Amino acid sequence: MKFLFTVGGSQAAVFGVAPLATAARSAGHEILLAADEPLMAAAQSVGLPAVCITPERMRYGQDALTAAGRLDALLELTGQWSPDLVVGGLSHVPRVLAARLKVPYVRHIWHIAPMARRDRTAVAELKPELERLGLAELPPPDLFIDLCPPSLRPPGAPAAQSMRWVPRVSQRRLEPWMYTRPAGRRRVLITAGTRNLMLDTPGSSLRTLVEELTGAGAEVLIAALPEAAEQFGSQLGDVRIGWIPLDVVAPTCDLAVHHGGATTAMTLINAGVPQLIIPDNGYGKAVAQSISDFGAAVMVDRHRPEPGRSPDEITAAGCHAILSEPRYAERTRLLAEESATLPTPAEVLRGIEALAAR
Numbered sequence: 001m002k003f004l005f006t007v008g009g010s011q012a013a014v015f016g017v018a019p020l021a022t023a024a025r026s027a028g029h030e031i032l033l034a035a036d037e038p039l040m041a042a043a044q045s046v047g048l049p050a051v052c053i054t055p056e057r058m059r060y061g062q063d064a065l066t067a068a069g070r071l072d073a074l075l076e077l078t079g080q081w082s083p084d085l086v087v088g089g090l091s092h093v094p095r096v097l098a099a100r101l102k103v104p105y106v107r108h109i110w111h112i113a114p115m116a117r118r119d120r121t122a123v124a125e126l127k128p129e130l131e132r133l134g135l136a137e138l139p140p141p142d143l144f145i146d147l148c149p150p151s152l153r154p155p156g157a158p159a160a161q162s163m164r165w166v167p168r169v170s171q172r173r174l175e176p177w178m179y180t181r182p183a184g185r186r187r188v189l190i191t192a193g194t195r196n197l198m199l200d201t202p203g204s205s206l207r208t209l210v211e212e213l214t215g216a217g218a219e220v221l222i223a224a225l226p227e228a229a230e231q232f233g234s235q236l237g238d239v240r241i242g243w244i245p246l247d248v249v250a251p252t253c254d255l256a257v258h259h260g261g262a263t264t265a266m267t268l269i270n271a272g273v274p275q276l277i278i279p280d281n282g283y284g285k286a287v288a289q290s291i292s293d294f295g296a297a298v299m300v301d302r303h304r305p306e307p308g309r310s311p312d313e314i315t316a317a318g319c320h321a322i323l324s325e326p327r328y329a330e331r332t333r334l335l336a337e338e339s340a341t342l343p344t345p346a347e348v349l350r351g352i353e354a355l356a357a358r
Contacts (some may be wrong), residue, residue, distance in 0.1 A: 001356045002030040004083035006074070006094040009057065011042040011170075012193065012263035013089055016147065017108055018046045019166035020087070023345040024352070034077060045170035051077055067093050067129050075100070085356040090115075092122050093129075095141065100133045104142040104355040110262040111146045111157050113286030142355050145348060147266065149338045152290045161351065164342040167247035167267045177240070178249050182219045186254045186323055189273075191223035191246070192280070193261040205312055209257070210236050212316045218323070221249060247271075254329075255322050257315075260284025265291060272336040274328035276300065276318045295331035298322060 005021045007013040014035065025031050033043050033050040038057045043050035053073035054066070074097045087106045088094030098105035123138055130138060146153065146160035153160075181187060190206070213220050214237065222241040224232075229242040246264065250256070250271035258264045260279040265287050268275055275297040277288035288299035298318035306314055322328045 001084045001353065002032075002082065003085050003087060003352070003356070004032055004034060004078065004081075004094075005048075005087045006034045006091075006097075007039060007043075007089060008036055008054075008070075008091055009039075009089075010193070010261075011039060012261055014039050014042040014046065014048070015168045015263050016110065017087065017089065018048060018168040020108060020145070020163070020345045020348065021048055022046075022168075023349050027346070027349060027353075029353075032077075032081060032083075034074060042170060046168055053077060067096070067126055068132075071096060071129055071133075085352065087352075092119070092126055092138070095138060096126055096129055096133070096135070099130075099135050099139055104358070105139075106143045106145060106352060106355070107141040108145045108147075110148050110266060111160065112148045112152055112154065112262070112290050113283050143351060149269070149335050149342070151294060151335060151338055154286075154290070161348060162342045163348045164344050165266045165270050165339055166345060167250075167270055169246050169263070169267075170243070171245050171248075172243055174245070174248060178244060179252065181252045186218040187221065187252055188213050188218045188319070188323075189221045189223060189244075189246075189249060189253045189256040189258075191256070191258045191264060193259055193264050206232075207236055208312050209315055209319075210239055212312075213319060214238065216320070216323075218254075221253075223249070255319060257319065260287040262287060266339075269296070269332060269335045270339060272329065272333045274322045274332045276315070276322060278302065278315070291335075294335065296328060296335055297332075298328075 003024050005017050007017055021031050021033060033048045034053045035043055035050050036057050037052050037055045040050055040052055054070055070093045078101060083103060085104045085106065086094050086098040087108050089109050095105050144158060144160040145163050147163055147165050150162060210220050220239045221244060222239055223244040223246055224241055226243055246267050250268055250273055253273050256268045256273050257276045260277045275291060277297050278300045279285040279288045288297060291297040292299040298321060300315050300318055302311060
């Protein structure tokens with residue numbers, strides 16, 4: 001069978017869908033990944049056959065602005081390569097495509113943030129495209145796959161097929177320090193994911209945080225894009241900085257400080273690493289709130305300062321609390337154990353195959 005996977009936004013969307021796409025390919029199915037130009041390198045780095053459909057990165061919530069162009073590009077692609085099933089994510093444009101092609105549609109996301117209102121708005125904004133394609137309405141997904149551990153799903157989340165998180169990121173040649181713990185020291189990882197060059201701390205002083213952690217005896221790693229390492233590496237003291245495969249290094253860490261990205265957070269949960277999250281947008285805040293409410297993280301909200309304490313003090317105190325109080329690691333291990341019990345991509349694929357065969 002032929003499965004069309006579609007992604008937009010950041011490289012995290014590619015890494016998130018890669019395990020299921022790879023499972024389908026390993027099972028003998030033909031797959032294509034339709035992606036934006038900025039995501040092509042990420043797709044290639046994880047071995048997915050990818051086709052560029054738009055030159056610019058799609059942003060979730062902008063379906064109405066980019067729908068016509070994306071749909072036309074997808075219709076042109078599927079006129080040349082006709083899929084038996086379409087897999088999409090946050091955007092509803094692939095759902096319109098599947099309805100037009102009269103093939104099953106699978107929505108594949110990490111449902112940790114309440115999205116019902118935004119989804120309703122996006123569907124309403126797509127009405128002109130439905131009319132243009134002669135569609136009376138947009139049917140619901142035939143299957144909803146959720147990568148979020150059940151304990152973190154928001155109240156009122158729609159029924160879903162849970163699937164185990166399998167970390168997948170771009171790799172590089174490994175060195176022993178990446179997969180071994182430092183002797184006699186705690187290890188702290190700092191990352192801003194792939195959207196931003198460096199983590200924007202509340203006090204705008206990443207150097208202060210690094211000095212606080214190293215002064216307490218911790219080893220600090222900064223996982224960042226190569227251009228960030230070149231630009232900021234000399235300013236951050238005695239740290240390792242650069243592209244570090246997160247799936248490899250995570251099991252060696254005692255704490256991770258990051259921006260609230262889904263791929264980052266779930267890869268750390270999978271490895272049992274407690275987190276201090278400084279969200280950089282509304283979605284990141286939902287991620288941080290959910291994990292911190294479970295007791296596996298501390299959230300530092302830069303928009304809600306605490307009287308009498310500087311942002312740097314709040315961040316440092318959160319890091320020290322996680323490193324000194326075992327309860328954060330214990331709660332994270334519970335999430336990791338729960339995630340490990342969920343169906344694998346290969347197991348979920350059986351249901352997808354049944355849909356496509358109907």
